[in-house]
Amino acid sequence: MSSIGSVDQFKLCFQEEAREIIVDLESALLELNNNSGDQELVGRIFRALHTIKGSGSMFGFEELATFTHKLETAFEEVRDGRLQINSELIDLTLAALDQIRSMVEEGQGGVTVDPVVCAEILTKVLQITGTPEAPECSKIAVAPIDPPALSDRAQEWLIRFAPGPDLMLNGGNPTLLLRELRQLGGLSVEASMAAVPPLDELDPERCYVAWEMVLATSANRDAIRDVFVFVEDCCELTIEPASSQADNPVESAPAYAADKKAKALAGRSSQAGDRNHRKLDSASLRVPAVKLDQFLDLVGELVTVQARLSEVATRCDDPEVAAVSEEIERLTLSLRENSMSIRMFPIRDTFEKFRRLVHDLARDLGKDVELTVEGGETELDKTVIDQLGDPLMHLIRNSMDHGIEPSDIRASRGKRAAASIHLSARHSGASVLIEVSDDGGGINTEAVRNRAIEKGLIDADASLTDDETFALIFQPGFSTAKQVTDVSGRGVGMDVVQQKVESLRGSIDVASNIGLGTKVTLRLPLTLAIIDGLLVSVGKAFFVLPLSNILECIELTCEDIVKANGKHLANVRGEVIPYFRLREYFQIGTPQPEREQIIVVETEGGRFGFVVDQVMGDCQTVIKNLGRFYRHVQVVSGATILGNGSVALILDPERLVQDALRAEAKWPGNRPVPECKGSCQ
DSSP, X not given: OOHHHHHHHHHHHHHHHHHHHHHHHHHHHHHHHHOTTOHHHHHHHHHHHHHHHHHHHHTTOHHHHHHHHHHHHHHHHHHTTSSOOOHHXXXXXXXXXXXHHHHHHTTSTTOOOOHHHHHHHHHHHHHHHTOSOOOOGGGTTTOOOOOOOOOTTOEEEEEEEEEOTTTTTTXXXXXXXXXXXXXXXXXXXXXXXXXXXXXXXXXXXXXXXXXXXXXXXXSOHHHHHHXXXXXXXXXXXXXXXXXXXXXXXXXXXXXXXXXHHHHHHHHHHHHHHHHHHHHXXXXXXXXXXXXXXXXXXXXXHHHHHHHHHHHHHHHHTOHHHHHHHHHXXXXXXXXXXHHHHHHEEESHHHHHHHHHHHHHHHHHHTOOEEEEXXXXXXXXXXXXXXXXXXXXXXXXXXXXXXXXXXXXXHHHTTOOSSEEEEEEEEEETTEEEEEEEEOSOOOOHXXXXXXXXXXXXXXXXXXXXXXXXXXXXXXXXXXXXXXXXXSSXXXXXXXXXXXXXXXXXOEEEEEEETTTEEEEEEEEESOSSEEEEEEEEETTEEEEEEGGGEEEEEEEOHHHHHHTTTOSEEEETTEEEEEEEHHHHTTOOSOOOSSEEEEEEEXXXXXXXXXXXXXXXXXXXXXXXXXXXXXXXXXXXXXXXXXTSOEEEEEOHHHHHHHHHHOGGGSTTSSOOOOOOSTTO
């Protein structure tokens, strides 16, 4: 790999890490806004700013490093007790983070940085910190950073820095590290050229120079070491107080140098074990998402081939082939589980991104709203997480604008002044339930009904349940807002939420009480790639039901049907469970067998049964999309290829039950007793 390619690669790594740090910074700032005395939060913010500045400088983001340094200085004063936290500093820092984010993304997708805005922000920061001079906007990106004035607490430190030979190959720049070190105080530098090879052996992409320095600063050892935080594992670094040498004035220069070298060697020896330990504890590898998707696709294909092999092994009745098939099945299962676990990420970072949204909207709308988060450790497929941003944003914006009442109305209703929006996530079988709830005024069903009549969606005399009324808000262009605002009112949002959730093979449910608030629940699959399923057949058709929804399988005979007087009800150990036939639902015209099977499933609406001809057994199912032509077929999640080459539809039990409940002609109680062809006649 060329050095240019290496630098580009590490710049991309920096950009990715910087995005994560910025999200964490926003979360910490908003927490600090409510807990201004929390010194741990102040330290967390300072360290994050320092990390962005240092790594940005190392990888050539000079404008970002210079800009961030001013913010870092402000929070250093807060940390040292010379400056008090207030809402103005929080808002300025949040605005600065928007500029830092633009600097990180500059050059990608047309993102640009406005130097005038940067200058205005820094001018206000300097005013808050009491610094008399304000930077000119044209010099924000290139102005050198003067070293701080030395205080009475300043002391001298002896620093030896010997970069590893591959430092520049990995994107590092030692001169930028020395520049950052000079920002901490007065620095004298002596370069050692002893390791530079003869010219014919010199590699221009490797670093041979080492430096010995004396730094006079009020910063402590940890602050000095932070300058080298990104290269410490690949360099030789010692940091010692100079006072121990000053106490021995008769020591000769050679002795001093020898002693310093011995101490450096001892320090490196003791630090080597620590660095190796850290490498073992925190070893990780960043992999592009597209490569991960390709890997999972290949695992999916392997699962399909393994199913075909099992089918062949069953037909040929050869013990040796069967043994190989079982071994491959075991290895495939292990590989599948490992590949799926790699794609699973906690949803916490997605939730934390919305703290800033709530803060800004509350300020714009003149409302006092706090966001609470629960279940951030819940893991979800990264593909699902990446597509959750827009639906959750729409739901939060609707809660802020429509759901949360103004303070005076809340007071008249006996509510506390600060409203609450709650984001939560939890596992439910092979699904994850994500809830967005608020303690606002709730959905006015009468207003929704009147608006639906105006738009011609329902008749004036239509009788609707609450669930049917709530379903109207997902109609395209539907809104009860009396005026259009920057936040909402154009009728664009809830239909987008529904479309996005359904594209993820999920469902959405709304519950609301007037005066108490609204809760929207998104039910999403853990993964979009592979599931464990139960393969069943009806006539010549094959279907797969997710194993996580299935409780049990029981036999249904003609005698059972007669005992139920033709009603589609089954007695399962004293519990009456309604069922319907997939044969009737999908209008499959093959003859009905004498004995059928009921697959009992658990859904949000309770327990129901699906009647099939035969249960073929469980299977690992690779989900394939049906394509845009079938995107409106809600009861089918996708399809899979079986070992014999046949195609089986993957059914969504939740949607199947809901659709059957709406279609009265397909539900129990409306059909005569079927003709029984078995011995029960």
